[in-house]
Amino acid sequence: MRYRRISYRFSEVMTGTRVRLLGDPWAVLPRMVIARPQWRPAADLYEMPDAFIVKVELPGVSEDQIDITVYEDALVVEGARHCESPGNARYHGAEIRYGPFRLEVALPSAIDRDRVTARYEGGFLCASLPKIDRSRL
Amino acid sequence: MTAERSDEDVELTLPNALPILPVRGMVLFPMAVAPVLVGQSRSIQLIDDVMKGNRLIAVVCQKNPQAAPAGPDDLYRVGTAAMILQLRRSGDGTIQLIIQGLERVRIRDFSQTDPYLIATIDRAKEPDETGIEIEAVGRSVRDLFRRFLSMMPDIPDEVGRAVELLEDVRQVAALVASALPIETAVKQELLELDSVGTKLRRLVDILQHEIAVRELGKKIATETEETMTKAQREFYLREQMRAIQKELGEGEDGERGGARELREQLDRANLPTEARREAERELARLERTPAASPEHGMIRTYLEWMVNLPWNRVTGETIDGDRARKVLDEDHHDLEKIKDRILEYLSVRKLRHERGLEKPEEVPHEPILCFIGPPGVGKTSLGQSIARAMGRRFVRISLGGVHDEAEIRGHRRTYIGAMPGRIIQALRRGETADPVFMLDEVDKLGVGIHGDPAAALLEVLDPAQNMTFVDTYLNVAFDLSRVLFICTANTETTIPPPLLDRMEILRLSGYTEEEKLQIARRFLLARQLGAHGLREDELTVNDAAIRGVIRGYTREAGVRNLDRALATLCRKVAREIAEHRRDRVAVEADVVETFLGPPKHFSETAERIDRPGVATGLAWTPTGGELLFIEAAVYPGKQNRLILTGSLGDVMRESAQAALSFVRSRAESLGVDPTAFDDKDVHIHVPSGAIPKDGPSAGVTMTTALASAVTGRPVRADLAMTGEITLRGKILPVGGIKEKVLAAHRAGIHTIILPKGNVRDLDEIPESLRRELEFVPVDTMAEVIQRALEPARMTV
Known part of the structure; x- marks a missing residue:
């Protein structure tokens, strides 16, 4: 896992980038969806007394393929998932997204960027983002 | 945030060669996510192979949609690299894909065509442009x-x-x-x-382009829809109406029946050709118009007018001179001159009729008779008598206050509530085409902003035109030439001159006491007895009593008030008899007062002149003659003014000036001191002050009053005078002698001074009256003075 720490604030450059496939995608024609080529993994964001935790569902991605960029108020996770299937396989259905992914998580308050840690375990990436202890400032 | 931009654009790694998925009817754009249905076996194989690897393909549209399988030449050279996001294989073997466009690619050349196409590609990403x-x-x-x-x-x-x-x-x-x-x-x-x-x-x-096309399409759609719904609505409502009419029993049959009925009436009405054609046209329109439309009612009303007009229905009998005379005598006392004129008129018509000369263009304009006279002298009833004498219907319209041409000639049919004019209305009422048609009060025609009714009347009354009188409502000619028009008026001064020009004036100037007595005895009393349910023997009134009523209770040229007084008498008697207080009543002169109360009028002349400076003149009014008392006063004043009061008109004022000048210039010969007017003001007043007066005929009277004032000799009280004077003292004739004489007689005057030029007018005055009065025809003022003034009183 690679870390990058950026000292300016993140702002969403592009909204509506998620590929939303609600209901039956074949139902309405013509469908007009514009999306970035990257897919977006599912993620949880929760708050602990001293830190925010971002938990990302990222199975099948090797740890060294994950880039984490930490902004003052956001966390961006990028990387790619490669598909490896046996040469004689024949697909009957495919929903898992491969290729480059990107996740942007806006944070409710500022964090201490220097003490950010992350673990990759059991297909989940867990990033711990400690809050700034204002009494120490 | 700009830093982020850069790495968004990069990061895609595409191989140099990509399998080509030909598609029909769609173009995949970069960034677009689209569903694709894959059915061709070679494409299925392509997908199967790609799914095992990087899942990248190039989607290229087919130039030629019919080509299957599409070769390299059937494809465009520019497509989009895409990633397969989702895949679902259905039971029939086809594959549903959701693919995402990544980047634009250009095909360099095909490296493989079997089993599916593979081509080497160049990336052709659109450059990012700003500005x-x-x-x-x-x-x-x-x-x-x-x-x-x-x-x-x-x-x-x-x-x-x-x-x-x-x-x-x-x-x-x-x-x-x-x-x-x-x-x-x-x-x-x-x-x-x-x-x-x-x-x-x-x-x-x-x-x-698309917006324009769609807007136009939408507009067309809306319009079509609107016309459709309107038509449908009307149809629906009409159906409903038909159902309602059917329920009410006035359905289509009733409607047609109405038209049929009108047609039958038209056939019976015997219309002239032109009118018939117009009526047929309207009838055809009526049949086409739905009964509920307002037009229907208008056309119907019009047609009803057409069928009800007496186009050719005449009642005129052969005119029998003796019978006509009898009828006129029955209805009216005396009026010899008028009756003669009417009989002449009837005789002419009869002759013309007998000798077949009835075409109006061959006859000189036949005058319209016009009766002029005070109210209550019997103008209207004369018309009725003429109708009776000729055996025709009598219709009458009053023109008093009519100020709109449309009242004569009708309104145009375009107006709601339009009606034919009064002429046509009266003819329909009369139900014949040849009634005696009385136009009452022609002198009271008004002129409004809507044209001049007198001008419309001209057409009606002109025999050269009225055979094709076109009422604006009917819009077809109606023949009025068979109608006998008679006008009445109180005075000719306000009748429009062109109208007057077409008329022959017959004057009814009022009745003497003797005539009134005859009329009361022969006509009024009998009529009132009948009206009050009394028998002839129950009420008898002797001549003295009737004279008493005439003198004490009426002062009029006609007999209207006399009729009213007699009615009062009858009413009182009727009550006595109804209450069984008496069986029969004989009214004598002395009991008139008990029925009618104290007398309202007195013979007042004797009392009025008791001093010098007052003279009695005679005036003519539309309602008969009147007595005029002229007062003159001469008194010291510095300016030698002449004051004239009593609402005098210009002519009368000038007449007063002339009188004064004459008296001053002839002072000596009148026995007046020539210096009598030095440093004196003269005032002439004519009561009643509120009533406007005009005309030259008071000249003599004013001169006499002045002479009386300066000489101090009073004018004889039982003497009245009329006449115009010149500065030389000549006396010129004036009009209205008969009315003036009657008025003088009524007022108890015994001597009347009148211009010599008027002597011939005395023929009109009834013999009885001529016996009672003394007429003094004069030529010069000197004769008047000599006759009118009392000898000088001895002054102390």
Whole structure:
């Protein structure tokens, strides 16, 4: 896992980038969806007394393929998932997204960027983002 | 945030060669996510192979949709690299894919064509362009697209929102291009355009065209819908109405029956050709017009007028001179001159009729008779008698206060509530085409802003024109030449001259006491007895009593008030008899007062002249003659003024000036001191002050009053005078002698001074009256003075 720490604030450059496939995608024609080529993994964001935790569902991605960029108020996770299937396989259905992914998580308050840690375990990436202890400032 | 931009653009790694998936009817744009249905076996194999690897393909549109399988030549050279996001294999072996466009690619050449196409590609990503122009054209694409979406209900709203949120104009172009329902070739053309600016401009063109087409289409649709719904509504309502009419028993049959009935009436009405044609035309229109339309009612009313008019219905009998004379005598006392004129008139008509000379163009204009006289002298009843004498119907309209041409000639049919004029209305009432038609009060015609009714009357009364009188309502000619028109008026002065020109004036100037007595005895009393349910023997009134009523209770030229007084008498008697107080009543002169109360009028002349400076003149009014007392006073004053009071008109004022000048210039010969007027003011007053007076005929009277005032000799009280004077003292004749004489007689005058030139008028005065009065014809003022003034009183 690679870390990058950026000292300016993140702002969403592009909204509506998620590929939303609600209901039956074949139902309405013509469908007009514009999306970035990257897919977006599912993620949880929760708050602990001293830190925010971002938990990302990222199975099948090797740890060294994950880039984490930490902004003052956001966390961006990028990387790619490669598909490896046996040469004689024949697909009957495919929903898992491969290729480059990107996740942007806006944070409710500022964090201490220097003490950010992350673990990759059991297909989940867990990033711990400690809050700034204002009494120490 | 700019730092982020850069790494968004990169990062895609594409191999040099990609399997080519040919598609029909769609163009995949970069960034666009689209469903694709794969059915061809070689394409299925392609997908199967790709799914095991990087899942990347190049989607290229077929130039020629019919080609299956499509070879390299059937494809465009520009396509889009895409990633397979989802795959679902259905039971029949086909594959549903959701693919995402990644980047534009250009096919260099095909390295494999079997089992599926593989080609080496060049990446051809559109360059990112910025600048004011791009921004502007991007904005107009957004605006137009939003307008376009508002016309397309089947495109979800979120697409519009997505376009708003996209910042990259390349994405805007891609989304709009894939969303537009345009031909594949156009979409391919958009894909192949390199510059974003050009793409956007092309999109503006396409959007504008699509919007225009849709707006027009929508307008056409709305219009069609409107006409459709209106027609349907009318049809529905008509059906309902028909049902209601059927229930009420007035359905189509009733409607047609109405028209049929009118047609039968038309056949019976014996219309002249022109009128018949017009009526037929309207009848045809009536049959076409639905009964509920307001037009229907208008046409119906018109046709009813047409059928009810007496086009050719005449009642005129052969005129029998003796019978006519009898009828006239029965109805009217005396009026010899008038009766003679009427009989002459009837005889002429009879002769003409007998000798077949009734074509109006061969006859000189036949005058319209006009009766002029005070109220109550019997003008209207004379008309009725004429009708009776001729055996015709009598109709009468009053023109008093009519001030609109349309009242004579009718309103045009376009107006709601339009009616024919009074002439046609009266004819319908009379039900014949040849009634005696009385036009009452022609002197009281008004002139309003809506034309001059007198002018319309001209056409009616002119025998040369009235055979084709066109009422504006009927709009066809009606023959009025068979109608006998008679006008009545109180005075000719206010009758419009052109109208007067066409009339022959017959004057009824009022009755003497003796005549009134005869009329009361022969006509009025009998009529009132009948009206009050009394028998002839129950009320008898002797001549003295009637004279008493005439003198004490009436002062009029006609007999209207006398009739009213007699009615009062009858009423009182009727009550006595009804209450069984008496069986019969004989009224003598001395009991008149008990029935009618104290007398209202007295013979007042004797009392009025008891001093010098007052003279009695005679005046003519539309309601008969009147006595005029002229007062003159001479008193010291510095300015030698002449004061004239009593609402005198210009002619009368000048007449007074002449009188004064005459008296002054002839002072000596009148026995007046020539210095009598030095330093004196003269005042002449004519009561009653509120009634306007005019005319020259008081000249003699004013001169006499002046002479009386300066000489101090009073004028004889039982003497009245009339006449115009000149400065030389000549006396000129005046009009209205008969009325004046009657008035003088009524007032108890015994001597009347009148101009010599008027002596011939005395023939009109009844013999009995001539015996009672002394007439003094004079030529000069000197004779008047000599006759009128009392000898000088001895003054102390």
